[in-house]
Amino acid sequence: MKQLFLKTASFFTLYGCLSVNVAHGQSQHAQLQRLFENYYQETLRLDPITATFTGYHEYDNQLAMMDLLLI
DSSP states (O other), X not given: OHHHHHHHHHHHHHHHTTTTTGGGTOOHHHHHHHHHHHXXXXXXXXXXXXXXXXXXXXXXGGXXXXXXXXX
16 A cells, blocks of 8 residues: 555656656657656566566565565
8 A cells, every 4th residue: 555655656746747847848748758667667666576577677686675574
């Protein structure tokens, strides 16, 4: 439940930043694409099991720590 809250909060925080960079010449499409990419990367960071399952192995070192927390 806590991770879902953090993911949702991250999403809305990033969503609020969409209009900040318009003055710098970035299109809204590029900003939206970056928002989704940031959200996806944050999701993988917060849930290393999902990251490993999807083939992203950068957070595999955190799996052992999660096993210890579940004991």
